[in-house]
Amino acid sequence: MNEEGRGPSAEPLLALIGEHRESIRAALDDEQHALLLTRLTALAEAPPDDTMAVRRALQGVRLALRPLPFEHPVRAALDGVRLVAAPPGPAAVTEALALISLMAAPDPAPAGPTPAATPAVGVGDDRAPDPLLREPALSAAEATARCGGAxxxxxxxxxxxxxxxxxxxxxFPTGGGTPHEVVLEVNRLLLADIDPRGAASWWLGGNTWLGGTPASLLGRLPDHELVGAATALVEGE
Known part of the structure; x- marks a missing residue:
């Protein structure tokens, strides 16, 4: 607990990221790893006296780490990090900057001949690496029509x-209509505008708090329970 009694600050999480940076890089794809670096940069650049900016930056780092396997030590530690804790001090900023330098370094070139290029995998192919793109979805035109505009x-x-x-x-409701209001509310909490993959992973992944997949529980659970589960993620409760 920190001196305000609101949970640990960012330093332990940053230290853990540094300790396991190689396994993090192996577990995340290129896009996910680039997002993590972006979030660490935002944390390093957040003004220490701007509590909201720091909280959003910490939330961003935490959400960027959610794609890690559940058994990964960093993923397992996420729920113990309170985003409402006091803003990190200079040590955390220094740690974040050091992590950015270490994690952004290019992978060493493999010894021996360069392997042949792997053919691109198209969306819809059973080998596609991104399961989120295999989920039922509306096109941009369909979403625009359902929303009555952009x-x-x-x-x-x-x-x-x-x-x-x-x-x-x-x-969206199954029978048609505009987006679920509770989805928009939760997405705001999850910063879906800057981390759509992280938000989608929350909705489509298992959730022990709710006892199921949040997306499958829309309309079956009271809206406030979905909001509460997302708030618990954001605030680390």
Whole structure:
């Protein structure tokens, strides 16, 4: 506990990231790793006296680490980090800057001949590495029609270069209509406008707090329970 009694500060999480940086790099794909570096940079650049900026930056780092396997020591430690804790001090900023330098370093070139290029895997292919793009989704045109105009920024939008942007279908009522209000509320908490993959992973992944997949519980659980589960993630409760 810190001196304000609100949970540990950012330093333990940053130290753990540094300790396990190699296994983190191995567990995340290129896009996920780049996002983590971006979030660490935001934390390093957040003004220490701007509590909201620091809290959002810490939330961003934490969400960027959610794709790690549940058994990974950093992933296992996330729920113990309170984002409402006091802003990190100079040590955390120094740690974040050091992590950025270490984690951004290019991987050493492998010895021996260069392996042949692996053919690109298309979306829809059973070998596609991104399961989020295999989930039912609306096209940009369909989402625009359902929203009666440009989709709001907090709606999860997953870039899919070969086929156009995809809006996960769970965000909309099955029978038609505009997005679920509770989805928009939760997405705001999860910063879906800057981390759509992290938000989508929360909705489509198992959740011990709720006892199921949040997306499958829309309309079956009271909205406030979904919001509470997302708030617990954000605040580390």
């Amino acid at each position: 989709p709001p920024p907090e709606l999860i939008r997953l870039p899919d270069p070969p086929n156009g942007d995809r809006y996960p279908q769970f965000q």
